[in-house]
Amino acid sequence: MPIDIYLNYRQAQTREWLQNSNQTQVIQEACRKIRDSLHGKCSRRKTYCVTPGERKNKWAKQVLQQAAAVARRHLDQGARPKSDLQQHFQNTWQQQWEEYRQKAPLDRHTPAQQDGDLLHHWKLHEGASKGESSLMVQMRTENIGLQAFLAQRKVPGIRPECDCREAIQMPKHVILACPNTSDSRMEWLQRAGTVDYRVLTSMKKGLHMLAQRMMGLGLLQQFNIAREMVIPLTVL
Numbered sequence: 491m492p493i494d495i496y497l498n499y500r501q502a503q504t505r506e507w508l509q510n511s512n513q514t515q516v517i518q519e520a521c522r523k524i525r526d527s528l529h530g531k532c533s534r535r536k537t538y539c540v541t542p543g544e545r546k547n548k549w550a551k552q553v554l555q556q557a558a559a560v561a562r563r564h565l566d567q568g569a570r571p572k573s574d575l576q577q578h579f580q581n582t583w584q585q586q587w588e589e590y591r592q593k594a595p596l597d598r599h600t601p602a603q604q605d606g607d608l609l610h611h612w613k614l615h616e617g618a619s620k621g622e623s624s625l626m627v628q629m630r631t632e633n634i635g636l637q638a639f640l641a642q643r644k645v646p647g648i649r650p651e652c653d654c655r656e657a658i659q660m661p662k663h664v665i666l667a668c669p670n671t672s673d674s675r676m677e678w679l680q681r682a683g684t685v686d687y688r689v690l691t692s693m694k695k696g697l698h699m700l701a702q703r704m705m706g707l708g709l710l711q712q713f714n715i716a717r718e719m720v721i722p723l724t725v726l
């Protein structure tokens with residue numbers, strides 16, 4: 491889940507809990523009494539500014555109402571039980587994902603953009619270490635520290651071409667075609683059971699193998715420690 495949606499979810503969850511808390515009601519009542527007692531003293535004008543906390547409460551109330559309405563509509567769809575808020579923010583994420591996918595032309599979709607089902611995205615990561623999981627996201631989105639992406643981000647001194655000079659250095663080239671990374675490629679592909687890159691990036695087994703292969707190649711030095719933690723080098 492994107493960090494902004496996740497933080498909104500936790501904010502709404504906290505506000506819901508606070509609104510239902512007895513202590514909150516005691517504090518609100520005390521504030522009301524103080525406010526009332528101040529009015530009329532020293533010829534004070536009645537001024538009342540909405541505090542940031544009240545604005546957040548108002549936002550949370552709207553979110554909770556929307557979430558409850560959506561939950562009522564989907565009550566009989568047989569989905570696994572979720573809180574109204576979980577379902578609401580998951581729907582928000584799915585909606586944003588669809589909008590993001592539609593912005594890019596179909597023929598330029600990354601492996602991640604080819605996949606419209608966010609639940610499938612989650613399932614791909616089951617059983618993966620944090621390092622593998624991170625690399626799996628980077629390979630599927632192609633936002634990965636290979637030369638094509640670094641050049642696109644205008645990192646000084648980086649050209650998009652692979653060191654082999656045969657192609658742009660993208661994950662697919664490195665895994666399937668680069669002569670500099672061909673050691674044990676055939677054996678690895680036999681174990682993966684396919685040479686179709688789209689299948690490799692969309693199936694759990696293939697994606698886990700891809701992440702381990704990419705770590706093992708050593709092109710991404712930031713994953714060196716993760717590689718030592720999760721895979722014996724002899725496996726590669």
Ligand SMILES: [Zn+2]
Nearest residue numbers: 652654668669
């Ligand atoms: Zn190459």
